[in-house]
Amino acid sequence: MATDLWMPAPICLIENSKGQLTVKQEAVQVLATITQPVVVVAIVGLYRTGKSYLMNKLAGQRSGFSLGSTVQSHTKGIWMWCVPHPKKPNHTLVLLDTEGLGDVEKGDNKNDTWIFALAVLLSSTFVYNSMGTINQQAMDQLHYVTELTQRVRVSTAEVEDSTNFVNFFPDFVWTVRDFTLELKINGQPITSDEYLEKALKLKEGTSDGVHMFNLPRQCIHQFFPKKKCFIFEPPTHGKKLAQHEKLHDSELEADFVEQTETFCSYIFQHSKVKTVHGGITVNGPRLEILVLTYVKAITSGDMPCMENAVLALAQIENSAAVQKALTHYEEMMKQRVQFPTDTLRELLDIHATCEREATEVFIKDSFKDVDQKFQKELMSQLEARRDAFCNQNLNESAQCCRVLLQDIFRPLEEGVKQGAFSKPxxxxxxxxxxxxxxxxxxxxxxxxxxxxETLQEYLKSKEDIAKTIEHTDQALTAKEKEIVAERTRAQAAEAASRQLEELQKRDQKIQEQKKSHLDDLKEVPARVEAEVNRWRKRVRKLF
Incomplete structure (x- = not known):
């Protein structure tokens, strides 16, 4: 609870209007802000017995809780004042002042027992305030304690052992106001605690009278093993007595001031932190749940059950612990996971660490998790969140890979568009x-x-393009082969033609040579004859 939220004055916690108990929203909102352990001191007693004066003193104030000097009862319901504990650092003192029991103005006193029961159920120290002495009349006025077993249940069991109440009930303090007797027995001085023990001593016998005498005493012994008594002499005398709550300490009797200081010192020193079954420490939000649970039971006609209140508290706290653990898990996963992870194992290892931390957070803030119901729920939710992170990891990886593929394969796709591969x-x-x-x-x-997987998905999406390029290549290659073959044929034909032409030319030359040779042969006889004639002539000349 932040310092600026300390309450400057008490406010109504449970309103008692026309016999109907109502929890005030403003008060539970204050409780919801108190994260510290709470020490809860509640006071009950007949109206006009000075309860509010003692509670204001515990708050360290002269005023606050409703005070009055007339016979009119001021406090209706239960009022609450939350202040820093004066002796326990980091603790909050919650003071509960109740309406006066036996108020004649109410006419119907049926809610007195519920106010009494709620004060017992909500407090860690229960103060009963009375006037005069602890006599049979005072015991008769404390008949509310005998009705607790008919008004409050420890558990839902059909048969309930009333001795279990002692495990749940607060410490008991009886304050006796305007005490004028001497604390002596047989002329020997006794303490106020010894005086209380003597007043609570049981009578022997089995008569109805003895039973009625013993009943409230037995209940106090049974329900409140730790008891303390304080006596207060009259604060002042005469007409000032009715106004003593408004007087300064210097105007009051010194013994009364000292006795008040002793009472406050004891409460500060010995009042325990409020706990519930299992030793669970109560803070503001937990006290809020107890208030709401008990009042809801009363207004619905049920008996307040302490076990049910603890289960309701566990339900709310454990649900909150589950959410806190899940929030921790989410925050840690978001901090530690760099999407996308290279492997699934990397992600699962981070999950395992965050899951362990989240479980520790839950265990720290949970209690009374019967059959580990809430821890199992937590594990189920953590599995769901793990799967969500795995899916996110898959999606992040796929998206990253798609962007990367588009970037890397863009030149290839541009080449396809430009026809770079549309050739043999x-x-x-x-x-x-x-x-x-x-x-x-x-x-x-x-x-x-x-x-x-994303690569294969991309390549598959481009299969039609690849097939088109392949078919185009096959078609172009076949046409090219045909052209080459045709060119080869043409070249062969041309070569054959040239060869034929050369053969024809060679043949013509041969024929010409042959003709020339024949012609030469034809001329040989004439040349021979001419040569013979020439030689003949030479010979004649010689001879």
């Missing part, structure tokens, strides 16, 4: 470029767990 052999060139880009993609870091 283009398909092989396309496959070569594609493989180079796949290798480049595989070398990129931080792709995550969807790297291969």
């Amino acid at each position: 052999g283009g398909y092989g060139f396309f496959l070569q470029k594609k493989q180079e880009l796949i290798v480049k993609y595989s070398q990129q870091p931080k792709k995550g767990v969807q790297a291969e």
Whole structure:
């Protein structure tokens, strides 16, 4: 509870209006802000017995709780004042002042027992305030304690042992106001505690009278093993007595002032922190739940059950502990996971660490988790969140990989659009470029767990394009082969033609040579004859 939220004055916690008990929203909102352990001191007693004066003193104030000097009862219901505990650092003192029991103005006193019961159920120290002496009349006025077993239950068991109440009930303090007797027995001085023990001593016998005498005493012994008594002499005398609550300490009897200080000192020193079954410490929000649970039971006609109140408290606190643990898990996962993770194992290892921390958070803030119901719920929710993070990891990886693939394969896609592979052999060139880009993609870091699947998904989406390039390549290659074959045939025909022409020319030359030779042969006889004649002539000349 922040310092600026300390209450400057008490406010109504449970209103008692026309016999109907109502929890005030403003008060429970204050309780909801108190994270410290609370020491709860409640006071009850007949109206006009000075209860509010003692509670104001415990608050360290001269005024606050409703005071009055007339016979009119002022406090209706239960009023609350939360102040820093004067002796216990980091604790809050919650003071509960109740309406006067036996108020004649109410006419119907049926709610007196409920006010009494609520004061017992909510407090860690229960103060009963009375006037005069502890006599039979005072005991008769304390008949509310005998009705507790008919008004309050410890558990839902059909047969209940009333001795269990002692484990749940607060310490008991009886304050006796305007005590004028001497604290002596047989002329020997006694303490106020010895005086109380003597007043609570049981009578022997079995008569109805003895039973009625013993009943309230037995209940006090049974329910409140730790008892304390304080006596207060009259604070002043005469007409000032009715106004003593408004007087300064210097105007009051010194013994009364000292006795009040002793009472306050004891309460500060010995009042315990409020706990519930299992030793669970109560803070503001837990006290709020107890108030709401008990009043709801009373207004619905049920008996307040302490076990049910603790279960209701456990239900709310354990649900809150589950949410706190889940919040811790979410925050830690978001801090530690860098999406996408390279492997699923990396993510699961981080999850395992965060899951362990979240479980520790739950165990720290939970209690009375019967059959580990809430811890099992937590584990189920953590599994669901783990799966959500795994799905997120998959999606983040897939998205990252898609962006990367678009970037890496953009030149290839542009080449396809521009027809770079629409030529004979283009398909092989396309496959070569594609493989180079796949290798480049595989070398990129931080792709995550969807790297291969996203690649295959991308490649599959481009299969039609690859097939088109392949078919185009096949068609273009077949046409090129036909052209080459035709060119080869033409070249062969041309070569044959040239060869034929050369053969024809050679043959013509041979024929010409042959003709020339024949012609030469034809001329040989004439030349021979001429040569013979020439030689004949030479010979004649010689001879």
